Amino acid sequence: MALSLAIVTMKSIFDVDWEYVVAGACIAGPLCFALGKVASETDINPVRLLAIVLLFLFSLFGMNNPAALLATGIGGAALASIAVDLFIDLRTGYLIRANPRHQIIMQFLGVIPVSFVSIFFLHTLAVQFGFGEGKFFPAPGALVWATMAEAFSKGATAVSTNVWIATGIASCFGIILSLFENWKRTSQYAPSSFALGIALIVPIEMSFAIFLGALFRAVAIFLAQRQGEGVKHRAEEEAFHIGSAVFAASALAGIVAVLLISLGILHLPS
Structure with a gap:
C-alpha cells in the first residue's frame, strides 16, 4: 500500500x-x-x-x-x-x-500527528x-x-575526472580499513571506517564537536577506571545519560525559541 x-x-x-x-x-x-x-x-x-x-x-x-x-x-x-x-x-x-509489538503500534499511532507537527514547524521557519x-x-x-x-541531472559525464579518482581512492581505503577492523590482530587499533566517512561528510565544526565529546568521555572513564571497575562502569552509563540530555535540551530549546520568535516575544538580532 x-x-x-x-x-x-x-x-x-x-x-x-x-x-x-x-x-x-x-x-x-x-x-x-x-x-x-x-x-x-x-x-x-x-x-x-x-x-x-x-x-x-x-x-x-x-x-x-x-x-x-x-x-x-x-x-x-x-x-x-x-x-x-x-x-x-x-x-x-x-x-x-x-514489548516490540507495543513499540511498533506506538510508531504507527505517532507518525500521523508528528507529521503534522513537523510540517507546521518547517512552514513556520520558512515563512518567519x-x-x-x-x-x-x-x-x-x-x-x-x-x-x-x-x-x-547532466549525467555522469558532467562529473570531473578528479571526482572519480577521489571516489576510487576513498572506496579502496574504506575496504582496506574494514578488513583491518575485522582482523583480530588489528581490530583493537583500527578506526571505524563508518565513523571516518561520517566525519568527511559533516561540517568540520560538527566533527570537532564529536571529537570533543569523545575526548571528555575518554578522560572521565580513564579517571574513573583508576578507582575500580565499578566506578568505570558507572561513569560509562552516566556519560551516555549526559550525552542524551544534551541532545534533548538542544532540541527543546530550539523548538521553544522558534515559538517565542514566531509569537513576537523574542526578537532576532538585526
Missing part, C-alpha cells in the same frame, strides 16, 4: 515513472542493513549516503530532471531513515525488555525566517543537495 501511494504521489507531483520508484525501493532495502550497521557503531543515521547512490544510479539511466532526481533520492533516504531509526528504537526497547543564501537560515545542506541534483 505504501509503495502504491509513493508511485502515485511521485508521478503526480514530480512526474517520476513507477519503474524508478520500485527500483529505488529495491535498492534502498538491502542498503538499509548497511546503514543499520553504521548507526549501531556511530549512533548516526547517514541517510544521505543512500540518497547519493540513488541520485547517481538514476542519472546513469537518463533521468535529467533535477526535481525528479532529488525526489527519488529523498524517497530512498526517507525509507532508510525510518528503517534505521526503527531499528534503533527496537534495539533500545530490547535493552529495557520492552526563510531558507537559502542571504536568509536567516542559510541551509547549507539544502544548497548542497540542490547543487548535487543539478549536477547529476
